Amino acid sequence: MLQPLAVPVPHAGPGEVRLRVHAAAVSPTDILLMAGLLRHSGMQLPYCPGQDAAGVVDEVGPGVAGLAPGDRVMALVMPTSAAGGAYREHTVLPAVRVAHSPSGTSHEEAATLPMNGLTARLGLDLMDLAAGQLLAVTGAAGAVGGYLVELAKADGLRVVADAAPADEELVRRLGADHVVPRGDGLAEAVRRIAPAGAGGVADAAVLVTGALGAVRDGGQVAAFRGTEVYGALRRGLVAHAVYVPDYVGDRAELDDLRQLAERGELSLRVARILPAAEAAHAHRLMEAVGLRGRVVLTF
Structure with a gap:
């Protein structure tokens, strides 16, 4: 059960900032951990979830460069670490996980970028499609899916994305070149646009079979729930497991996202803002169908 708890204020050590x-x-990962994965992770109670934080640096440890007290920052937090996650007033992190927040954004907006943005960035980097190739994106209206569309366009890719009728305008606004109906028939719809299939698919909605059918022979698949759910791949397809901790500690990647957001090439979508004491309600909202953007807790 999520509830407020008083804990000692931590202090920054060498290479760290508070x-x-x-x-x-x-x-969604916060919800999965709270739903039962926690008991298999070896973590001890009390446990603090949360992967995305935004705020102000208020203490800098020895050996830290590029960050100073008073800086407005965002950070990717690993909730399975001994220090716990982001749902807290103060957190201590390695400085390499922290980057300046996009200028002109609120803390709430900045908090939506690190985990989802880096997840999308990693998926595209793993597929390594050439500019001009066609990428299919499933779950394009979601947080990761939306960043996939925008980052792919920034990379010079052409994008075909799925959407429910209510989300078509949103997905077009994100930059998709083609929008096809969500659900059954995705592969057929993509192949009407590209008969040989897309060069790759970023399967944020985990459609699995429906997504694979949209990809050309020898194409790339970015798998956001592990490659094992795709079974034995055929037609020379290559699946890449997208695991965002692979980009933990890469401030340059997070800073690149900052710059894109400042140029208006990434949309920081906040669905609801709630006080931290309502974290349990925030989790229930995130489990609801149709939420577009992130629920953000404030401290």
Whole structure:
């Protein structure tokens, strides 16, 4: 059960910074951990979830460069670490996981970028499609899917994305070149646009079979729930497991996302803002169908 708890304020050690957290985005992973994965992870109670934080640096440890007290920052937090996650007023992190927040954004907006943005970035980097190739994106209206569309366009790719009728305008606004109906028939719809199939698919909605059918022979698949759910791949398809901790500690990648957001090439979508004491309600909202953007807790 999620409830407020008083804990000692931590201090930054060598190579670390302490954040006064002002906002923490709620992610599906937080909900999965609270739903039962926690008991298999070896973590001890009390446990603090949360992967995305935004706030202000208020303490800097020895050996830290590029960050100073008073800086507005965002960070990717590993909730399975001994220090716990982002749902807290103060958190201590390795400085390499922290980047300046996009200028002109609120803490709530900045908190939606690190985990989802880096997940999308990693998926595209693993597929390594050439500019001009066609990428299919499933779950394009979601947080990761939306970043996939925008980052792919920034990379010079052509994008065909799925959407429910209510989300078509949103997905077009994100930059998709083609929008096809969500659900059954995705592969056929993509192949009407590209008869040989797309060069790759970023399967954020985990459609699995429906997504694979949209990809050309020898094409690439970015798998966001592990490659094992795709079974034995045929037609020379290559599946890449997208695991965002692979980009933990890469401030340059997070800073690249900052710059894209500042140029208006990434949309920081906040669905609801709630006080931290309502974290349990925030989790229930995230489990609801049709939420577009992230629920963000404030501290």
